[in-house]
Amino acid sequence: DSNEQIPNDVRVIPGQQQPPSYPNGWIPILESRKLKRNELKSLLCFGRELVIVRVPSDQVYIFDAYCPHLGANLAIGGTIEQRHISCRNDNDNHQKIDCIVCPFHSWAFRVSDGNCVDVPYEDNVPNTKLKMWKCLEMNGIIFVWYHNDNSMVEPEWKPEKIAEIITGKWRYYGRTEHYTNCHIQEIPENGADVAHLNQIHSTSVIGSSNRKDRQRWLNRLVKHEWTAQWNPCPAPNQHISRVEMISITRIFGFKIIELRFIIRQIGPAYVEIHLKSDFFTGIEGVALQLVKPIRPMRNSIIHNFYFNHSIFSFIFSKIFMFSVDKMLIRDIEIWNRKAFLQRPFVGKSEKSLVKFRRWFKQFYSNDDNTNHGHVKHCDW
Structure with missing residues (x-):
């Protein structure tokens, strides 16, 4: 709401450096009890729309929410389905695999890696995929790994x-x-x-x-x-x-x-x-x-x-x-x-x-572009 934004615009003091908006590390994104099997949820985190899914095996996966086809939000009307893949030249040929399916044109993306594996009206599946986020589940909490330098940076702790x-x-x-x-x-x-x-x-x-x-x-x-x-x-x-x-x-x-x-x-x-x-x-x-x-x-x-x-x-x-x-x-x-x-x-x-x-400085990247106009590095 408007009251939420008013203080934020005036609380930056000239000459004072603002830390990056998002620290690196395992970030608690959702309580486990809030996500049932075969359920998708929309999440807003790091200023991005994400989709989180739990497949029948109870495994959790997190992706960017927007389909690379035409940008539909997978969390709004999307489904988790086991698709029988018969038009693929990969190891999953003729197998049923867990997929997140777009509500717009039913493009299917394999949850294990985000790859597009099925388009119902195409013989050749396009070489595209969803951005996938590392996640883990611990103590009744689902965590997502965030790192500004590179989302593929391997966590050194958990x-x-x-x-x-x-x-x-x-x-x-x-x-x-x-x-x-x-x-x-x-x-x-x-x-x-x-x-x-x-x-x-x-x-x-x-x-x-x-x-x-x-x-x-x-x-x-x-x-x-x-x-x-x-x-x-x-x-x-x-x-x-x-x-x-x-x-x-x-x-x-x-x-x-x-x-x-x-x-x-x-x-x-x-x-x-x-x-x-x-x-x-x-x-x-x-x-x-x-x-x-x-x-x-x-x-x-x-x-x-x-x-x-x-x-x-x-x-x-x-x-x-x-x-x-x-x-x-x-x-x-x-x-x-x-x-x-x-x-x-x-x-x-x-x-x-x-x-x-x-101590907290260790969770910031030296070259961080998430602080929206403020300086990129802080030194105490």
């Missing part, structure tokens, strides 16, 4: 399995979804900005998210205290950063709940927020943060919540999801109206911010 999710030890309890108008780097940078925690997130989540209202009696009654430390991980896990964080909730000054977090940022857009508490009978679990760059200065932020099985976990999960929702809204209020400063003036106690920016 997200790791969370055993408790794979085995079912931790159960899925729900999700939150938000959208923000900011540079994608602002979102993970929040984890290294330790000072903001007790400035933005100290007042009660059941009070107002409006800063002007945070000194009212309810917000003075309930307080959250935060301590945190951010660090990058050494090789071979240099694509991971780690935050150790403790949150204490006090009512009338008395400690009620203590939560201990280990937060692992894996690549530029995927975060595992592991937590433990002795609250009730002992609760443990993880919140998976999925950041998808829809287009420049527009991102979705999804959290999936998994906890151990118990009635206490069910109650806690609802409280925790509510808290994450309210706390994230406070951050979004800032992000949606702030400018990205290439060289901010940071205090002596804010060295983690400088360390974060140097």
Whole structure:
């Protein structure tokens, strides 16, 4: 909408370099439960229309959405079919293969490589194909590989399995979804900005998210205290950063709940927020943060919540999801109206911010054309 675009046009400060719009790495693009077998979906990511499909074998594939014939959107009316290929001089001759079929003229493209394998009204199949994107499925999430230099650049790392999710030890309890108008780097940078925690997130989540209202009696009654430390991980896990964080909730000054977090940022857009508490009978679990760059200065932020099985976990999960929702809204209020400063003036106690920016720089290409008019390279 128009309100979404207004702030974006004025938040570039002359002389300040803007990072590239899209970082390189495995980007969470869709939750697995959102894609059924034999289903196609349209996705907008990196400012591009994509089509994602799941074939009967349960394998997932991602392609550019537009048919190379006349540009029809394969996700709108397209189908997944097993075509009997009888007019091909290749190894699939006379076999049924899984194809994505265009709704316009029924051109069929083999899902395993994107090649056009059948045109119903032609004896000779044209030598064309769909652009195919590397993808993988892990922890109930579908990831797509993005690299500005070359989409064929092989990944040097990938997200790791969370055993408790794979085995079912931790159960899925729900999700939150938000959208923000900011540079994608602002979102993970929040984890290294330790000072903001007790400035933005100290007042009660059941009070107002409006800063002007945070000194009212309810917000003075309930307080959250935060301590945190951010660090990058050494090789071979240099694509991971780690935050150790403790949150204490006090009512009338008395400690009620203590939560201990280990937060692992894996690549530029995927975060595992592991937590433990002795609250009730002992609760443990993880919140998976999925950041998808829809287009420049527009991102979705999804959290999936998994906890151990118990009635206490069910109650806690609802409280925790509510808290994450309210706390994230406070951050979004800032992000949606702030400018990205290439060289901010940071205090002596804010060295983690400088360390974060140097760490995050690994996810940008030196020659990047995705920042839409801003400079191509940033150096902190």
